[in-house]
Amino acid sequence: MTQQGGPERSVHELYRDDPERADALAWGRRGVLKGAALAAMGTALGGTIPFARQMPAGLLPAALAQGQGGPQFLEMEGKARLxxxxxxxxxxxxxxxxxxxxxxxxxxxxxxxxxxxxxxxxxxxxxxxxxxxxxxxxxxxxxxxxxxxxxxxxxxxxxxxxxxxxxxxxxxxxxxxxxxxxxxxxxxxxxxxxxxxxxxxxxxxxxxxxxxxxxxxxxxxxxxxxxxxxxxxxxxxxxxxxxxxxxxxxxxxxxxxxxxxxxxxxxxxxxxxxxxxxxxxxxxxxxxxxxxxxxxxxxxxxxxxxxxxxxxxxLESMPVRCVLTSHAHGARLPTGTRALDLRGQAWAGDLTVSAVHVSVDFGATWQAMTVNPPPNRHAWQRWTGRVALPSDGYFEVWYRATDSNGRMQPHVAANWNPQGYGANPISRAAILVG
Missing domain, CATH: 3.90.420.10 (Oxidoreductase, molybdopterin-binding domain)
Structure with missing residues (x-):
């Protein structure tokens, strides 16, 4: 791949150094990821991508979304690593x-x-x-x-x-x-x-x-x-x-x-x-x-x-949202893992959560999880479930919640506003098996 105005670099090097730029170049205009671009993305992710055919065009994998940077952590006595x-x-x-x-x-x-x-x-x-x-x-x-x-x-x-x-x-x-x-x-x-x-x-x-x-x-x-x-x-x-x-x-x-x-x-x-x-x-x-x-x-x-x-x-009642707590983003699991036992929390402001769904094939299919009732009003709700994996490789767990009025987390943050309130898009966590 050649970057405009810059030296030529291999697709592997570009994914390593500038994943967002590499992703834009790899997808191009056709919306099909294959050949050297697919191989390079797999190399950058650390494994093959079993559901690559289901990846939405132009999607930057969750594992690369932060680029070379990463979060800073708080070191404070009496507090976890926030x-x-x-x-x-x-x-x-x-x-x-x-x-x-x-x-x-x-x-x-x-x-x-x-x-x-x-x-x-x-x-x-x-x-x-x-x-x-x-x-x-x-x-x-x-x-x-x-x-x-x-x-x-x-x-x-x-x-x-x-x-x-x-x-x-x-x-x-x-x-x-x-x-x-x-x-x-x-x-x-x-x-x-x-x-x-x-x-x-x-x-x-x-x-x-x-x-x-x-x-x-x-x-x-x-x-x-x-x-x-x-x-x-x-x-x-x-x-x-x-x-x-x-x-x-x-x-x-x-x-x-x-x-x-x-x-x-x-x-x-x-x-x-x-x-x-x-x-x-x-x-x-x-x-x-x-x-x-x-x-x-x-x-x-x-x-x-x-x-x-x-x-x-x-902004009054907060919008529906869920989190995945059983697996950290970027988790690496042993070779041969063929199922994930998932769990997390979900909440919906003044409302309750009626459903949580999970996808491991980039949103092509969704599987319903079990959602427990809240122990009291305004408490969050535990959700659990199991999903199957076809092989080793790179997977993303996508998870979304639906509230008691039937409103589901959107694929992208909606109703943009200058100070950024109320964003609740579907979340995804990167998982590497093997």
Missing amino acids: ILQGERPLNAETPEHLLDDDVTPADKFFIRNNGSVPEAVADPRTWKITIDGEVNTPIELTLGDLERRFELVTRRLQMECGGNGRSGFSPQAAGNQWGNGAISCAEWTGVRLRDVLRAAGAKDSAKFTGHHGADSHLSAQGPAISRGMRIEKAMDEDTIIAIRMNGAPIPQMHGAPTRLMVPGWPGSLSQKWFTRIELRASPHSGRGMGGTSYRVPVRPIVPGSRNNGADFAD
């Missing part, structure tokens, strides 16, 4: 294969910060939360008051960053390029937010909330983020003021001593280091509200175009 997304503020996602626990342990919980992490308080029980705005009786409660005055509930609740899946958008959207790992499902203990709002005497005029926390913006100019939601979500039985995570005090990195938990909606609503909630007659105007912040187009816009978000709507 994929580093940013250092100021600190953000890191959980590799999919580490999300195999039904209840996400604290060390595998993804990190999403918008500003500086506040210092820990000496006595968490004295931490104060204010409820004011459109209420009859503004009140201030310590964490001790919350435990003493209100019923404690414990629920497994999924929480997902609004930008989870952002790396699937083309052209690239602004922000951390999350894969699928900005998600968790820990077990949270706390009090229902609606019980506290009722104690303050929420007025009929209260239609929205505004959330406040102790974290400041990196510029030290104001809060890091201050979002709000419709009152209906605030009154949901699963929206809680959390005081414990997995039966233990909430780690400082994850919002200690107390945080909001607004499951199924963008994680930015689950205010960390929670200090105040105001009830409002109109939508909140804090940092992270309005324009294109946590908002998506009502009607599709041209990918890559500029937009002020005037016609956008707030």
Whole structure:
């Protein structure tokens, strides 16, 4: 192969050094991969491609999609080896294969910060939360008051960053390029937010909330983020003021001593280091509200175009998604492996997951997996199943979920928006046998 304006290199060398360029040249205009190009791709992948005839034209194999680069990893005491997304503020996602626990342990919980992490308080029980705005009786409660005055509930609740899946958008959207790992499902203990709002005497005029926390913006100019939601979500039985995570005090990195938990909606609503909630007659105007912040187009816009978000709507219930946890992307299996026992997690915001399907022949055929019901509303769901492999070689496991309203993950990220919210394309993991 000859690159325009550059030296001639063999197809093997090109796949080794520049897989995306090699892929474009190998496929050319005919959409058929064969001969030297097929052999070179197999060499780059480390094995033959049994389902090469089913590969969609122009598809860059998942094993080559990252090119020569790769993710950087976070090295932090008390945390698993997370994929580093940013250092100021600190953000890191959980590799999919580490999300195999039904209840996400604290060390595998993804990190999403918008500003500086506040210092820990000496006595968490004295931490104060204010409820004011459109209420009859503004009140201030310590964490001790919350435990003493209100019923404690414990629920497994999924929480997902609004930008989870952002790396699937083309052209690239602004922000951390999350894969699928900005998600968790820990077990949270706390009090229902609606019980506290009722104690303050929420007025009929209260239609929205505004959330406040102790974290400041990196510029030290104001809060890091201050979002709000419709009152209906605030009154949901699963929206809680959390005081414990997995039966233990909430780690400082994850919002200690107390945080909001607004499951199924963008994680930015689950205010960390929670200090105040105001009830409002109109939508909140804090940092992270309005324009294109946590908002998506009502009607599709041209990918890559500029937009002020005037016609956008707030992202609320998160779209359906699943992850593969039984096999890490890039896994190498012993020669002679002829079946894969697969498992993973799936979720769909306020909805449930009705189906998960898997393909190992580049989407030519799909096989239904078994999907367990959630242990409680807003918890993720375990899926399992077995698929057969015809031989050794390079395979891709493609996996997609369908929600209870019949909406399935799309083949490519849909509804492009400048800040990259709501992307949930079908995922694929590279597997090499032999």
